[in-house]
Amino acid sequence: MYQQRSPVERSPDEVEVLGFAGCPNYLPALRQVQATLENIGVQSAVELLQVNSDELATQTRFLGSPSIRVNGxxxxxxxxxxxxxxxxxxxxxxxxxxxxxxPQQWIEDTIREVMANVGVPA
Incomplete structure (x- = not known):
């Protein structure tokens, strides 16, 4: 049996903005994610990851800059x-x-998708 947490206690474990130096949308993506989290009242750290090689791109499943992921x-x-x-x-x-x-809505929808599944057994 599991105990479901209240929506206020739920938050994504991992929010990532992946990109590379020189991408004009890398830092705007970070600001967009931070604004989205604030707008919907979710507190979560945002990790900024630089992907600067094809090897690292493959290892991290990097689809290009910027990429935004919530709990993967x-x-x-x-x-x-x-x-x-x-x-x-x-x-x-x-x-x-x-x-x-x-779109900011895609970020919000993914955060809500993850939050709906936090604490739910796989």
Missing amino acids: LDVEVAARHSPHFGVGCRTYVVLGKRQGLP
């Missing part, structure tokens, strides 16, 4: 099983247009 889940649902790892710029297709950052 990419905020772009369609990319979660992508095998295309490497150091390069990442774009997100939103309403038929490419942009350098995912």
Whole structure:
């Protein structure tokens, strides 16, 4: 039997922003994640990871800069099983247009998805 925690006590264990130096969207992605956490009232540390080699990209399953993951889940649902790892710029297709950052709603949805499953046995 497990004890379910209240929503206030739930939070993602790991929020990551992955990117490489020189990416114009790397730090804006960090600010976007921090703003999203604040907007929805979730306290969680955000880890900034630099991926500067193809070897590290493969090891970390890096899909390009910037990538945002919550407890290992990419905020772009369609990319979660992508095998295309490497150091390069990442774009997100939103309403038929490419942009350098995912929508804030994708970040919030992934955080809520993770929070709904915190404390639930696998």
